[in-house]
Amino acid sequence: MPAAAARVIAVDTYDIRFPTSRSLDGSDAMNPDPDYSAAYLVLRTDAGDGLEGHGFSFTIGRGNEVQVAAIEALRPHVLGRSVSELCADPGTLSRALIGDSQLRWLGPEKGVMHMAIGAVVNAVWDLAAKAAGKPLWQFLADADPAWLVSQVDFRYIADALTPDEALELLTRGRAGRAAREAVLRAEGYPAYTTSPGWLGYSDEKLTRLAQQALADGFTQIKLKVGADLADDIRRCRTARAAVGPDIRMAVDANQRWNVDEAIRWTRALGEFDPYWIEEPTSPDDVLGHAAIRAAVAPVKVATGEHVQNRVVFKQLLQAGAIDVLQLDAARVGGVNENLAILLLAARFGVPVCPHAGGVGLCELVQHLSMFDFVALTGTTEDRVIEYVDHLHEHFLDPVEIRRGHYRAPTGPGFSAQMRPESILQYSYPDGAFWAADLRDQPQEIPA
Amino acid sequence: MPAAAARVIAVDTYDIRFPTSRSLDGSDAMNPDPDYSAAYLVLRTDAGDGLEGHGFSFTIGRGNEVQVAAIEALRPHVLGRSVSELCADPGTLSRALIGDSQLRWLGPEKGVMHMAIGAVVNAVWDLAAKAAGKPLWQFLADADPAWLVSQVDFRYIADALTPDEALELLTRGRAGRAAREAVLRAEGYPAYTTSPGWLGYSDEKLTRLAQQALADGFTQIKLKVGADLADDIRRCRTARAAVGPDIRMAVDANQRWNVDEAIRWTRALGEFDPYWIEEPTSPDDVLGHAAIRAAVAPVKVATGEHVQNRVVFKQLLQAGAIDVLQLDAARVGGVNENLAILLLAARFGVPVCPHAGGVGLCELVQHLSMFDFVALTGTTEDRVIEYVDHLHEHFLDPVEIRRGHYRAPTGPGFSAQMRPESILQYSYPDGAFWAADLRDQPQEIPA
Structure with missing residues (x-):
């Protein structure tokens, strides 16, 4: 110290x-x-x-x-x-x-x-x-656990999660911790990749990168959609053909749609078996996400990278509006608020699949998911961290991906430090x- | 031009x-x-x-x-x-x-x-x-009306208000417009005053300012609450004694509470017949406001000065979470988004009682309520614009209050111009x- x-x-x-x-x-x-x-x-x-x-x-x-x-x-x-x-x-x-x-x-x-x-x-x-x-x-x-609870601001979320409930989740979460830490160090934490799916890429590049993702050991990829339906259908067909039926393929609309459009468009992509529809509409629209989720099942609804704070996440969970909570390390008020959000997700039994990419977001958010696995929910089932292979070379302690998994960082700190x-x-x-x-x-x- | x-x-x-x-x-x-x-x-x-x-x-x-x-x-x-x-x-x-x-x-x-x-x-x-x-x-x-509709961004609100519905509201709103414009010019638009109720004021100052508000023709005042319940009870009692039973007395917690606290505290002030409870909790908590409203009726629930955009207002209306919508001229994306919000409120039949005060907010927002009266909802029933007597002297075209009403501005523009x-x-x-x-x-x- x-x-x-x-x-x-x-x-x-x-x-x-x-x-x-x-x-x-x-x-x-x-x-x-x-x-x-x-x-x-x-x-x-x-x-x-x-x-x-x-x-x-x-x-x-x-x-x-x-x-x-x-x-x-x-x-x-x-x-x-x-x-x-x-x-x-x-x-x-x-x-x-x-x-x-x-x-x-x-x-x-x-x-x-x-x-x-x-x-x-x-x-x-x-x-x-x-x-x-x-x-x-x-x-x-x-x-x-009691110290972790002291790090959480329960203002505006106490109707969904009390300090006592948080303490119970964290205390229970510690059981078997050493064994999970060993698993984490040996195998890493599952990842999925968005690299094939950017809108600006050609079909040839999409196919090549999707097949590469498979070869690299990923079991889920993600495609950007929402600009043009005919294009999306072609790209989803191309990607599905490239990866086969057993790989999860998520689609991401980046908030392009109104509620009705989101429902129509997602259904139109249904034949390609999308795993989740991400950001179908405004990140502020709790009730809209709830309506979309009810209409597009079994396609899951995911959001979070633009969700502004724990109060909106609380409501998304209370309203049954999401199947997947996409934590972001740098959108909300830092680790303290993300502890609150991880606890809320655990309380409602909704899996957290963090948003990452950009610059440095993978480096940060892996730590939060790994903590969740080792000492909170104790599972990686249906949980994956987004991975994008951009700009890692600028960090002193860059993420390391092996066989579709984030390796557990070993260096001290939050992996946040950029090269001078x-x-x-x-x-x-x-x-x-x-x-x-x-x-x-x-x-x-x-x- | x-x-x-x-x-x-x-x-x-x-x-x-x-x-x-x-x-x-x-x-x-x-x-x-x-x-x-x-x-x-x-x-x-x-x-x-x-x-x-x-x-x-x-x-x-x-x-x-x-x-x-x-x-x-x-x-x-x-x-x-x-x-x-x-x-x-x-x-x-x-x-x-x-x-x-x-x-x-x-x-x-x-x-x-x-x-x-x-x-x-x-x-x-x-x-x-x-x-x-x-x-x-x-x-x-x-x-x-068609041009006004063209000024509204319906993205993310079309599930609650379509362009056709907006056009119908505006077209219907024009009927009888000349008569209402004459009423507005003669009588002004009703106001209420927050000047007596700031937390930092002594009971003597509160009493004096509350009685002054009555003498000035206001029929509603507002008190800040939420720091200390015993203080609030004393201040509400003092204010109610000063104004008598027939004046509306709103209370404003400025987001201090969790949902449960808001319900308990508002009920504890019930004997003083508060007209509305304003900002009982986070402005982001649509579902929280709905729960509070269900629990504290007949006290009305009001919010808006920190509501970030039309998407959250839409949900507050869809969820039946508010009795009073507190439009703010400078929080959201300007006149265009406030047109959307006025139309949403009209569609759901919820009265708009704008937030004002600060510096210049009274000058701006009066225009929006006056438009609403003349050419949209056609009524001032249960509608009042907040008035605070601060800093108007810095504006070229300051608001003018007479007998508890905002006088209709006559100078060209948005009354936004500060003295050089x-x-x-x-x-x-x-x-x-x-x-x-x-x-x-x-x-x-x-x-």
Whole structure:
């Protein structure tokens, strides 16, 4: 643990953008041209142990500077704080950030300001796990259940999950933990891959990547849909032909539809046996998802990557609106709120299949699923973490996939730390990549 | 109308903050120390007619700079646009802003980025109404119903309101319009006042202000509650004694409670005959509001000032979760989205009683209620606009209250324009007020 007197002496921020739109990686019906980006922060301390807390909000390009500004607005809450107190109790900081009496107006608990809170809170957990010398999944799995309960904000969810119920779930979840940890270290955690299915890819590329996914040991793939029904039917047929009948094939509409359209379109794809329909409509529409789910069964309904906080997840579960909960590590208020969401999912018996991809999301979210397996639900049945093979090379401790499974990270922390040279090169607009790029295309400099 | 060739040549932004926290004006259980602020913009054109479009997001202090950054992120969508095209069809810009394929990730349609869209869209409506030489309420009431329908984004609400249904509501709403316009001009639109009820006020001040409200012709007041039940009981008793049994007395918890707490606390105040309980819990909790409403009747349930968009309002109406819809002019995506919300409320027969106060919110929202009366629902029964007597002196065309009613504005535009000298003085941190203030208290400069 850090020296008792050590303080946070800097909260450094970076606007990091990768030019992914140029290869159509990540293209879908709602997001045709993402430049995967991170509003990134580093907590520096005077502990003298060389440890830093790294965290980030994921965005897809324009507006990343707004996200950085939001992180900077939180700086006064963190600067000067005791490192040992932060690491011993990230929940107190989490509550202080969410409860800031003026910043709260900008949400509350949603959008830019809430994602900024998530970035800062996650950086603290990265630091805490590093100080403990453990990967975050293990740091959480080794933690005392009562302490984990103390890290959860039950405001607005107590009608669905009480602290006592959470404690019971976590206490029960510990039984057999050592055996599951051994399984995790040996086999990893199941993954599925979205790499074949981006909208911008040709049918030939789709077929090739789908067959590659099979060869790589994945048992589930995902296709983007929602722009054009005839195209979707052709692409689903192509993918199904490539992978055969036994592989799960999810489809993802990225919020393109109204409720009625979602029902019609999903039914029209039914002959290809889609496993789930993801983001059929607005992530805010609890009742809409419930109506869609009732109409498209046995196709499952999945959402979560844009669900703003635990309050909306609570309702999706209360209303029986989803079959699959897609946790995201960087959308909500960080590890503390994701503990609440994992507990809610466990309480309602709904499997969590995290959203990942982008930049760094795979690195982060694997820890949460692995904790869930080792010390909460105790199962990986019907659970898979999304995997996309983009941009991992920029991380010090990148995810490792073997035979369709995430390997359990062994390095201390949250796997959130980007390589210094990547930060330098892709900082916007002054890093080496962008400076050269913008010099070549002066007429296209965004404001 | 502006010359056909005229373009938007500048989108100037200002970070304007008023030090209201020092007088405890605006103090409530969740917001103890607001500094009412505006992330403000001015659209300037080369039309040569001297007209500008003014708009703003309302915030309560810290983070106003984040809100300004979000408005600036939208600048490329507006700069260079044809003024006549913008004014003839603000809906096209509104859709472009909401649909920005990268900025969308930062919401979608919620929080900082969505409020920024609202500010820009409202500035366009201000300019359009000025160009037409009409106050906005009249500009809307005179508009062709089919054109108004074209201004609404039905995405995600078509399961509750179709374009055809909207057209029917607006067409029917026009009947008798001239007579209602005459009534509006003669009598104004009913208001209620929150001025007596801020948490930070003494009982003596509460009594004095409540009696003053009666003398001023108001028939409804509102008290902040939710910090301490014994205090609330004493304050409700004091206020009820001051105003007698015939005045409506609403109470407002500003999201302090869980569902169960909201039910218990509201019932505990029942003997004082509260008219509505406002913001009993998270604005995101549709199902929670429905449960509270079922349990606290005949006390009505009201919410809206923090409801992020039309999708959540749709569900509040579908679930029968609210008796009163509290429209806010600056929280959602501007006039276009507020048209959708007014139409949804009309469709479900739920009265709209707008949230106002802060800085400039009264000036804006009166136009929307007046349009609703003249050309949509045709009634003011059980409808009142909140009124708070703060900061109106900073506006060129401030609201005017007479005998408990908002007078109908007569000046062209959206009444959004702040006095230049106020902008100069209260710009943060360099305006005259803040420069002097921060010089006196250098240790308290926020980051």
